Amino acid sequence: MKGLRPVGILGTGSYTPERVLSNFDLEKMVDTSDEWIVSRTGIRERRISAPEQASSDLAFEAAKKALAKANVSAEQLDMIIVATVTPDMSFPSTACLLQDKLGAKKAGAMDLSAACTGFLYGITTAAQFIANGLYKHVLVVGVETLSKITNYKDRNTCVLFGDGAGAAVLGPVKEGYGFQSFELGADGSGGQLLCLPAGGSRIPASTESVANDLHYLSMAGGEVFKFAVRVMNSATEAVLAKAGLERDEIDLLVPHQANKRIIDSAVQRFGLSEDKVVVNLDRYGNMSSASIPVALDEAVAEGRVKEGDNLVFVGFGGGLTWGAALLKWSTTPAEGSNA
Incomplete structure (x- = not known):
């Protein structure tokens, strides 16, 4: 990022749902086993969102923690980028729903769809806004409720995916540091x-x-x-x-x-x-x-x-x-x- 303002991560936050779905639970649902899953993937358990929880709910919990650690208020946010393939709905964007939940009234908001690479696309996009001086603080959230689109009769995919949200507040940092x-x-x-x-x-x-x-x-x-x-x-x-x-x-x-x-x-x-x-x-x-x-x-x-x-x-x-x-x-x- 030579010649541009240094941009880093000022604070992070995360949230995962309470319900745990273990490999032993899956053994009762499909033709699989704990040994088979662990040996091929390394996965032992995953978190599953409650029926009433949507992606914006998970994102909200992670975002609050990231803002607190960054010592940045919601009112100071200039932009919110939510990376997800499981939005609450096709539109409005989950980012707009999150903006309202946070009370970030001055922030622009948009969703970004790049599947598992979404958070990386999000921080790359956010960093450009800050590096060129357009914005100071951008919240980037990667959030998924993949359990909502997973077929728990398909043993090849249902063993892999879980739900959660992670957030980062990006902003200007001291010279020589950052991305x-x-x-x-x-x-x-x-x-x-x-x-x-x-x-x-x-x-x-x-x-x-x-x-x-x-x-x-x-x-x-x-x-x-x-x-x-x-x-x-x-x-x-x-x-x-x-x-x-x-x-x-x-x-x-x-x-x-x-x-x-x-x-x-x-x-x-x-x-x-x-x-x-x-x-x-x-x-x-x-x-x-x-x-x-x-x-x-x-x-x-x-x-x-x-x-x-x-x-x-x-x-x-x-x-x-x-x-x-x-x-x-x-x-x-x-x-x-x-x-």
Whole structure:
């Protein structure tokens, strides 16, 4: 971000629903087993939102915590970006609903759809608003209620996904810190490999679409796995190169939490020790756009992130999309930026 105002993360927050769905619970619902799920994914349990909970409700809880940690009020927000593929409704945006819940009356608001890469697309977008001086404070939330679109009769997908929300408040930070580089990518030719077939203009909701289970997410697991391993590595290499850093200068890798084997492949490639990688998918499963911000918030809370650390965020998802960001950590605002 040379020549532009330094932008960092001033505060983080996260929220996961109370209900826990374990692998042993799933054994009673579909033909699967705890051993099968753990050996192939690393997942042991996931959180499930209550029937009355929508994505904006989860986002609200995470956002409140992030604002408090950043010492930024809702009235100080200039923009709210919500990354999600499970909005409360097609429109208005979940970001507008969140704006109202927070009382952020001065903030613009929009949703962003990039599936599991959504939070990375969100922070990249937010950082540009701040770096060029247009805005000072932008709230980015990754939130999903994937349980609402998961078919619990499909053993290949129902074991993977969970619900949650993670939030970050971005703002100006002191010189030499903040985001150093970004990498975003997409390959729409693979769009059908991970998608929600019905509910849009291509296949509007109908009795037939519901009967054919077209309102549940669909995934070609093997193809997505191969894609994920490839882009996890290439996107990480790209942000390191753009920032002029070497692999051994990564202090903490915060990857999308989709599959332990995918994360392990990246760890092996970059020669990272376990203490330099955040992994929480065993407790939450794949929370799509919420996975990276929730993992980051937990790492911060556990004291795993220190001033000046080089953090790499990397993810992939439906679209197909991928992305990465490199952040030199500091939550100290630039002088006068909290006005």
